[in-house]
Amino acid sequence: MKMMKWLAVLACSVIILAGCSKKETVKIGAQTFSEQLILAHMVGLLVKEKAGLDVKVVSDLSSTSFNHQSMLNNDVQISFRYVGTDYTGTLKIEEQPKDMESALKTLQERFKSDFQQTWFPPLGFENTYGFTVRQELADELKLETVSDLKDAAKDLSLGTDQVWLERPFDGYPAFIEKYGFEFAKTFPMEVGLVYKAVQSKDVDVVIAYTTDARLKEYNLKVLADDKKLFPPYQASVVARDDLLKKHPAVKEVIDSLEGKIDTETMTALNYQVDVKLEEPEQVAKQFLIEKGLLNG
Template sequence: MKGRGKLTENIVLGQMIGLVFKAAGAEVLDRTNLPGSISAREAIVQGDADAMYEYTGTAWITYLGRAKPVVDPLEQWEAVREQGRRNGVTWLPQSTLNNTYAPAISKRNNAKYELRTLSDVAELTKRNPGAVTVCVENEFASRDDGLPGMAKAYGMSVPAADIQKMDAGIIYTQVSKSNSCLLGEVFTTDGRIKAMNLDVLEDDRRFFPNYNAAPVIHTATFEKYPEIADLLDPVSRKLTTEVAQVLNAKVDVDGEDPHEVAKDWLVEEGFIKEG
């Protein structure tokens, strides 16, 4: 599952890598718009591309076919790093930027319900069953790591009549501005969360996988240029879920160019110089 928010973020993070490499004197060929996660990953494996930011959850679930996520973020990173070694891919340390799934509610509606966690939602479904209506993407509505699995993990029941399926982009608007759904599926780093005054509910039972962003490097390239770690590790340490929300909003809400958004942030943080 990959919505607009994740696509924006992929481009911004890819631009960061290119700008940092260029500032260090490397010749950079920008391939950040390769279609789909698997195509981009294959480019790294085959050496057709040298570096990208990847999500630990994507590697674990999509590439390695693991059904059950690893709850601890560090352990999951270690697991995909070990698998990556066997495929000629080197994982550098991950960021705390975690672009996972979560339900969100408008601040307007939450003034009434005061929901903070998914356990609060489960309690509401028992206390007032008709109150919980949900807007989700088609895929999320049927996957074990989506709505059905979430409902099972929290012991909540949401009747089919209270579930609306729609495009990811429409969900944010529906949750924010209409009464058609109380909760909506969002990506936790999406810039529209703050722009549309949404509260993201905590996954207090840690059902959803961790999708921490980390640089992945074609191993032959990394062995030739190990200084890549010195360039990218400081950047990753600064990347948080909150930072990603701000940067994504500049693109998806304010209409700024991803390259310029990445460049401005790198300059502001002192990773590259203006110009």
């Protein structure tokens, strides 16, 4: 009988010790496209090595609003956000920000006061909408900026997702007002199809994402938004304040990525995953090693 009691005490002790020795798991949220997965693994690898915490990448956040709610619910503690999206979407501000600095300041102040979250300085790249053409068409018409399309637009077709055609602040109505011209035809389509559509000459101009790997794959050119139709969409890390307070090393990890990833680099990293079919975690790891941020 004494032996049974002793074994029971021993079993309970083992369970308690096991529970005490288990590391805390930090959940890092990512939306369902390569760029976010790469970023999530970057932060995850650094948090694991530098902060000594276990990490889980939650890779099924379908939208910015779902991402935001997951952060509020503490289902994830770290996520990746874009200035313009959260400025007009999450904060529901109905006018365009004057510039990136003022928009960033507003986001940092409001996320701190309203949500108890820290919006970190930008990672260094911007993933925004961009008017995009085949390089050969750009060469033929000498296109460098969106304004350069004005004389030719009456003969050109535009492909874009339906949402952009209806967006009031930086969509097609705002474009017509700001740039002063329209395209001959517009073709609504899934955003993932626009790259192939313009490359195949089904349309002449498309609204694409500026860090998408298919820009490189299909030799497409993004025209400069010279009249600033689109708000700033710089990418940043957002983290819950309770996590940063409990684990200050996590803040140091995130700070180490500030300004380290420019648009060209992010596009190249996306290309490795989307076109060369490499694993996001391996692409992230190689980048961190090359930058001297992670031990090999």
